[in-house]
Amino acid sequence: GENVEQHPSTLSVQEGDSAVIKCTYSDSASNYFPWYKQELGKRPQLIIDIRSNVGEKKDQRIAVTLNKTAKHFSLHITETQPEDSAVYFCAARLSGYSTLTFGKGTMLLVSP
């Protein structure tokens, strides 16, 4: 089955800095890669996703890049704000399946 590794487990940045979280996946048949944000005590919420026919996708301060050859994808947050503080999860889904395989999560702390 699919295996997703996520790094770092914790990331501390100053407000206004950029943050990058990286994930690798094992199965080249995966074709969908979402990122979820989970604030303390709340549900995971989708913030951005990318499909394997695209190399990069951007939504305001958030971008995701995908390198299919290397089997890794990254989340980039620019101009971080304290409200970006949360746990971020990457995930991958195999083509033809509906289930997601998650990474272990990254706790992002943005200090004012």
Place this chain on the structure above:
Amino acid sequence: EPEVTQTPSHQVTQMGQEVILRCVPISNHLYFYWYRQILGQKVEFLVSFYNNEISEKSEIFDDQFSVERPDGSNFTLKIRSTKLEDSAMYFCASSHREAGELFFGEGSRLTVL
């Protein structure tokens, strides 16, 4: 905005007891899921459900687990005889399409003593 709702938010039970976790998926969604997250670990897939039957399940989802959609709105996860290692946050999720965005509930924290 429609949401997936879960009850209870927290349940404490004794080892060996049966537990039922309840979920109300978003009303026009057709695909339903249970995931769990043991404290400090990754979110793990348990089971997916479509058209009143299980479509996929993981190795975690053994004979102690079952799912049911008893009345067209609720989607339940039953653990027949809980073990200490079943202590986790259990997330229900739903999606409109098979390959669509997953919407998660806020989770049910299960503590087995």
